[in-house]
Amino acid sequence: ITDLLASRFQGHPHKETIERILKELHMNREGMYVHELLRDVGGGLSRNKCIDYLNALVQTEAVVRVNKKGHLM
Numbered sequence: 001i002t003d004l005l006a007s008r009f010q011g012h013p014h015k016e017t018i019e020r021i022l023k024e025l026h027m028n029r030e031g032m033y034v035h036e037l038l039r040d041v042g043g044g045l046s047r048n049k050c051i052d053y054l055n056a057l058v059q060t061e062a063v064v065r066v067n068k069k070g071h072l073m
Contacts, residue, residue: 009053017045018053019058025063 001022002015006046008016020041032040038050057063 001060001062005056009056017041017043018057021053031066
C-alpha cells in the first residue's frame with residue numbers, strides 16, 4: 001500500500017509511520033477516531049501530520065473515511 005502513496009510519503013520517516021497507522025487500523029476493523037490513532041500510534045505524531053497521512057491513504061482507497069465525526073475504517 002505504501003508504494004501507492006505519493007513520492008513524498010514513501011521515504012523515512014513517513015513510510016514507517018504510515019505502516020504503524022495501517023497496522024492500528026487493521027487491528028481495529030470497526031474503525032478508529034483520529035484521537036485514538038494518535039494515542040495508539042504514538043511517536044510524537046501531530047494531529048495535522050496524522051490527518052495528512054490519512055488523507056493520502058484515503059486517496060489510495062486503502063482507508064475509508066466514514067462521516068461519523070472523524071471515524072476511519
